[in-house]
Amino acid sequence: YRFNIDPQEKIKNLTVGMQQRVEILKTLYRNADIMIFDEATAVLTPQEVNQLFGIIRRLVNEGKSIIMITHKLEEVMEICDRVTVLRNGRMIGSLEVKDTSPRKLANMMVGRDVVLDIARKDKAPGDxxxxxxxxxxxxxxxxxxxxxxxxxxxxxxxxxxxxxxxxxxxxxxxxxxxxxxxxxxxxxxxxxxxxxxxxxxxxxxxxxxxxxxxxxxxxxxxxxxxxxxxxxxxxxxxxxxxxxxxxxxxxxxxxxxxxxxxxxxxxxxxxxxxxxxxxxxxxxxxxxxxxxxxxxxxxxxxxxxxxxxxxxxxxxxxxxxxxxxxxxxxxxxxxxxxxxxxxxxxxxxxxxxxxxxxxxxxxxxxxxxxxxxxxxxxxxxxx
CATH class of the missing domain: 3.40.50.300 (P-loop containing nucleotide triphosphate hydrolases)
Incomplete structure (x- = not known):
């Protein structure tokens, strides 16, 4: 899987991204066909997120089924094929990612229109x-x-x-x-x-x-x-x-x-x-x-x-x-x-x-x- 992990290194010395790869290897070793990633990118740098997505794509190409639990809409749009929206413990709907948008998903998640882009105006700071x-x-x-x-x-x-x-x-x-x-x-x-x-x-x-x-x-x-x-x-x-x-x-x-x-x-x-x-x-x-x-x-x-x-x-x-x-x-x-x-x-x-x-x-x-x-x-x- 080209994970580039030193098997002799102690877990405590690995970056969070590398520790995550060890977790993935553990599930692969057990011959898991379904893998669940729960907020998997929460503590990763942008580079580590890209590397993780590359790993997920390889797993999908090998026939693995991946469930991604995330609140980050841009990740849903980038890595997922289908998306299911939950709100208050209920399923609001399931969609093909190619047929939706971040704004539509946000509306389904909250039940109203949501401002995704915050307007921050430049201003001179004070003392x-x-x-x-x-x-x-x-x-x-x-x-x-x-x-x-x-x-x-x-x-x-x-x-x-x-x-x-x-x-x-x-x-x-x-x-x-x-x-x-x-x-x-x-x-x-x-x-x-x-x-x-x-x-x-x-x-x-x-x-x-x-x-x-x-x-x-x-x-x-x-x-x-x-x-x-x-x-x-x-x-x-x-x-x-x-x-x-x-x-x-x-x-x-x-x-x-x-x-x-x-x-x-x-x-x-x-x-x-x-x-x-x-x-x-x-x-x-x-x-x-x-x-x-x-x-x-x-x-x-x-x-x-x-x-x-x-x-x-x-x-x-x-x-x-x-x-x-x-x-x-x-x-x-x-x-x-x-x-x-x-x-x-x-x-x-x-x-x-x-x-x-x-x-x-x-x-x-x-x-x-x-x-x-x-x-x-x-x-x-x-x-």
Whole structure:
């Protein structure tokens, strides 16, 4: 199958793309005739996606049956012969790919027209809202998770952090929200040095955070929607007076946000665990944006969402940028980074390969940098 895998190498030393090839070989060894690929490209670079599709085509030519589960419409159009659309656990329809289009599929997935291409207008950024300098984070064994990175984030811009999962992005978001202490380096919000401060200090300095895991760190699942919508503000007026909660005001506030952010929920007293993933994300989005912060740290904001919820979340992030908020967007979805970002920083093994204005490099060149190539290698080796 021309997989070019060293059989003596340890799995932990292989790239994610190579690890995936090992999984494919395991199924081939068992003489599987039907293979299911579930979000198989989620953590791959563009180059690895092309290689995977080449492998899939060879398998199909040899008579294997392939089922691709994906939310990426461009992949459906490129690799699939037929497509079945599911919505709310029901089959909406099955089509020949040659007889459909991304727009038609999106409509079937959501039940309405969806804007697939986001209009991001160029605008001049403002003053520096957040700055990090020579930040270092190590694990308990002394291994560098972040290795001396420096960058500025300005008001009215989106800085996208591109990279394959596990290259220091989560640790970076932790440093910028006070959840992970840096071993060395400085963090400034405006003119204030907040290095080493706790999360509450960052909240008080108007830093909002959409975390990677909405259920573990974004919401308290047993709490009601209205309680989750006032987290961080629950002890302040008008929600609390002298230690007594003002439930009438809390409910009024929640009802307003539920209406404004189109959160699908029977009422504000329903626990967060009863909501769909998309509506849970809308609760977090509503809470963090309503705080009217100066900086928004958004980590994997559309992971696991359907195309309709994804469209909504992305439009709200762009809306914040247009209002002058400084947005740091961390995403493994390169298409999302390219669609939303004004500037892009490619992160690999805890370092920035390069920080550049969106449009300077092609998608393929950025993919090379994500997989460890220097910017010079990326420029000279366009796929």
């Amino acid at each position: 520096v809202a957040l700055e990090i300098k020579d930040i270092v984070v190590k694990d308990r064994h002394g291994k560098h998770l972040i290795d001396g990175i420096t960058v500025q984030l300005r008001k009215g811009e989106i800085l996208g952090i591109a990279g394959i999962d596990g290259n220091g992005q989560i640790e970076l978001s932790g440093v910028l929200t006070g959840m992970i202490p840096a071993k060395q380096g400085k963090v400034k919000i405006g003119d204030d040095d907040v290095s080493g401060k706790k999360a509450k200090h960052f909240i008080d300095k108007k830093v909002s955070h959409i975390p990677q895991d909405r259920q573990k760190t974004g919401l308290i699942m047993e709490f009601s929607v209205m309680e989750n919508l006032i987290l961080q503000e629950h002890s302040k007026s008008p929600f609390c007076h002298f230690g007594i909660m003002n439930w009438k005001e809390i409910r009024r506030h929640a009802d307003n946000l539920i209406s404004e952010y189109q959160i699908k929920v029977p009422n504000a007293s329903v626990p967060a665990k009863a909501l769909s993933g998309g509506n849970q994300q809308k609760v977090i989005l509503a809470r963090e944006i309503d705080r009217q912060s100066n900086v928004l740290i958004a980590v994997q904001p559309t992971r696991g969402l359907d195309i309709g919820a994804t469209e909504y979340v992305r439009s709200k992030i762009l809306e914040q940028r247009d209002k002058g908020i400084a947005v740091l967007l961390i995403s493994t979805e390169l298409d999302e980074i390219l669609a939303l970002s004004d500037r892009i920083a490619v992160m690999y093994k805890g370092k920035f390969v390069d920080v550049f204005k969106n449009g300077k490099y092609s998608r393929e060149q950025i993919g090379l940098m994500m997989s460890g190539g220097t910017k010079d290698v990326a420029i000279n080796n366009v796929c």
